[in-house]
Structures are given as structure tokens and as C-alpha cells.
Amino acid sequence: MIKQLNEKARTIITTDGEVDDMNSFLRYLLYSNEFDTEGIILTSSVYHYAGDDEKGIKPERWTGEKWIPYLISEYGKVYDHLKVHGEGYPTPEYLQSIYHVGNISFKGEYEQETDGSRFLENYLLEDTDERPLYIQTWGGTNTTARALRSIEEKYGHSPEWSTIKKRIEEKVVIYIILDQDDTYSEYIAKKWHIKVINDKFNFWYFAYLWKYTNYNLTRKLNHDWQKNWLIILVHSWQTML
Template sequence: MNIYTKITVFVLFLLLTFPPLIAQDTPSIDKRHRIIVTSDFPMFPVTNSDPDDVQSIVRFLLYSNELDVEGLVVSAGTFDMVAEKKNMLAVLDEYDKVDENLRKHDSRYPTANALRAITYEGKGNNNGISIKWGCGKQPVEDIIGEGKSSEASNAIIAAAEKPDARPLWISVWGGPREVAQAIWDVRNTRSKEELKTFLSKLRIYLIACQDASHEWLMSEFPDLFIIESRKTYHGMFRSDDTAWIEKNIINDHGPLCAIYPPKAMAGPGVIEGDTPAFLNLISANRGINNPEDPTQPNWGGEYKRKKGTNHWVDGPGGSTISKWKNDFQAEFKERADWCIE
């Protein structure tokens, strides 16, 4: 046996006998869920939208260590139908004041600068597109199509086309115009096979029905993975009252938690109607569910598959979220404490 054969045999022996020792310095593959949040994000104090988006973003940022955040999109929605990136950047200024404390608990918390770099503005009534709130209010051609791309829709395309085997979850809190525009652009500039590949990477979670592009996505793309929550998200409403929020989140928990509004359109306390659009991924991290199967019990609610499609729609109802209240609220409280500990 020559020296090269001996070396080969010895290396194989080490690999088979002590694999952890050989692999310990090898970078691990990021198994976190990739996500882009698109929110009709208002200024705060809130004057032109629903305060529950601010509630949800506080919770989301406290979970940003568990997700591979690839975009924060400010889209148009609710009343004024404006999209202003400066509002999200203002929240990140508050996150910037607590993120070092958060990283003492988990080094994977992104820096505020990293999140600023992936914050994008969509189009709305403040920059050239007239959007009406709700479904059935206008032709979809009014809000998506030629010349209506934005930095947000372009960022969605770029993220989906990365050489990454993981699907891209798009958590839609406001109107889905930016997602729809991205898909429109790909459909009109690429081959059918390229469009199919693009769509196969997307996992879209729609909260309510906020503009005409919602109906377009549901009707035009039956094979596109969509969770449509028209009512199930109500199970998040009033998970706790104002007294609980003030004690455990708002007061004495640092600048980020201090901006959490004590009430929203649906009433006082925890409303967070948009939060289920990412809680399904958090419970998946706990081993509770496979997010590819929305019929399974999970923190984001259970849905039933619409026959002949890759769409999941309201099924058992809001109780499939509210029954997990004690679990996700205990974690929320703990993470708020991390901001000051």
C-alpha cells in the first residue's frame, strides 16, 4: 500500500468515525425561512392607516433572528393608499436602539443598517398610481402593468431569482400590488417556462382583500401557492388587553416596544391582524407544522385547499389561531424583555 493510498484510507476512517469533528468548521446552510414583508405601513402616531401594522412590525422585528429577511416593502393600503418608505425607516431607527441587546440573546438578529438596505417603496396614490381600497372597485389594469414597476416589485423579482433552493415567503399585510406587478413583469418579459419557475419559488400569504390585484392573483394563477385569509386572521384579535400590552410590551421595554400602539381599528389591545402571515413560519420553527401544508395546526391558522388550485382559503376559522395565544404571547413578552436585558 503506497503512501497516497494510506492517506486516503486514513481520511475515510476519520470521516466515518468522527464526522462532527471534520464538519465543525464547515459553514452550515441557512435553513431559516426566506421572507419579504409587504405592509401598508403608516407613520406613527398613525394618521393614515391601521395601527395594527405598527403592532405587527414590532413583533416581527423581535422574531427577525428566526427568519431570513430579504425585504421590507412599504406598499399602498387602507385609507390614503400611500406608500412611503420613510415610515418603515423610522421604525428601524427605534430597532437600532435595541438590536445590540437582542444580539446578546441571538447573534442572528440583523443590524438596523442591514434592514435599511432591504427596505423598498412601492407605488400608491402618492407616486403616480390611483388605488382604490378593497376588491371589485376598479380594473386591475389601473394599478399594474406597463410602466408601473417599482423598486419594491423589482426587489421581489430579484429575491425570487436568487440561486437559493428555499422558497420565498411573501407576507402581504397591505395591498398585494407590488407582488402582482412583479409577476406581471415576469409574465410579460420571460418565457412560459421561466414564469413557471418564478412562480414555483413564491409562497404568498394574503391578509384580507385590499385591492384589485388580490383578485387578479387568485383568478389568473391557480397553480401559485397562496394562502388567502379573509376572516381567519381575526383569531389574532384581542389576544391580550391594553393593560397586558402596557405592562409587558409598551412600558419600560425600550424604544422599539414603546411605539406599539395600544389599540387599532378593530379595538383596544392586541389586534395584529397581519401577524398570522408570518406566525405560521415561527410555529414551523418549533416543529409544530410544515408551512407547505396550511391545513396543519399552526400559529398562523388552518386553511382548506380550494379544489383544483394551489390556493388555501378560510376553513375552521379564527379559533385555529387564538388557541395558541398562551404560547405566542409568552414568547412575545420574553422577547420584549430581551430589548432591555
């Protein structure tokens, strides 16, 4: 038990590019010494996607593919300082190397194999670590669904399929915030018995229902300096695009 408590959780982050997820990613970087970060994948959601010119799909609140590398480069500026205060921070070079763009063209799109889905597919197939793998889903599950579907399509009729499927199902935990497209319910839940943490209520309390939440909680997150910092952050990635 002591060994388990001392082990870092290992995780792959999948996220769209809404401002709240930018905030989450920036905060995650400051605590990244507490985790083994195995991958970072940009994806889409019902609220946020890049569009597809060939199919006549217009972008929806799209913020581009560069904000994650940009924030990692900003993290690089304070990396040496962070190391003074804690061990285990990943290098900015490593974090840049594990960044991939997944399925971003439309809400719930998982027909296309992408750099992000192939990375996740290969990671799941080659994974030999016995620790659970937490796939964080800050946007939609479509890139994860594509990776799992690719594995099923390639191995579903092979003799080793039951072994591959069981190993993935026993190891993977999908953490979902608000279930932001239908690929979990339409594919993953029907085809895979993977443990899911579906976190709906924390987000509601600290987002859409913010003004109705107990002031003793919200007052600590409602200062002028926090609002000014958010304005600076948004301006930074807007000028970068």
C-alpha cells in the first residue's frame, strides 16, 4: 500500500482549446512534477472544433493548434526555478515531444485516423507499465474513440484480440468532464468495458452555476488580479495565432 501511495499517476491529457482548458493546462504544468505525463493530445468537442473546408463545416470558436506548444515554451522559461522547489518536473523539450494533434475537425468526428489517435493507439498497444493509465478528457472523447476503434479494426478478428482487449480494459481509466461529444456513448461504452470517471458536478459548481455557489468558496477565486491575468493570457494566444 505504501508503494502505491508513493507512485506517481501516469496520464495522457486530451483537451480542446477553450479558455477554461487553457487555464487547466497552465495549472497542470505547475503541478506536472506530481504526475508521469505520457502524452498531450489536442482534440475537439461539441463546443469547439476546427472545421472542415472539404465538407463545408465552419470552425466553431477555434483557437488553433499552437496554444499548447506556446504554453509549454512559457513553462520552459520558469522550468529552472520550478526545479528548485520540487523534483520531477518534466523538461519542456520532453513535453513538446509528446504533443500531438488529434481529431479536431468536428464534434464527435472519429472516422479519420490522426497523429493524435495513432499516438494513443500505439501507446495502448505497446504499453507494458503495470500502473493504471488515466486518459484525461477535458474536451470530447473522439480521439480516444478513434484510437480504440483502430485497435479493434486491426485486431478484432485476430487470435490475440481477447488478450489485447482485456489488457487495455483492465489498465485504462477514462476521466470525462461533461461528456462533450457522443463518441463515448455511441462507441466506447458499447464496445469496451473501460472504467470511466464521469465528472459533471464539479465543473457545474465552478462554471455555469458560479454565481449560485457558496461565497465562502468563490471569493478565493474572484479577485481582480485573477481576472487581469486571464485577460493577459487570452491576449497572448490571440496575438500568436
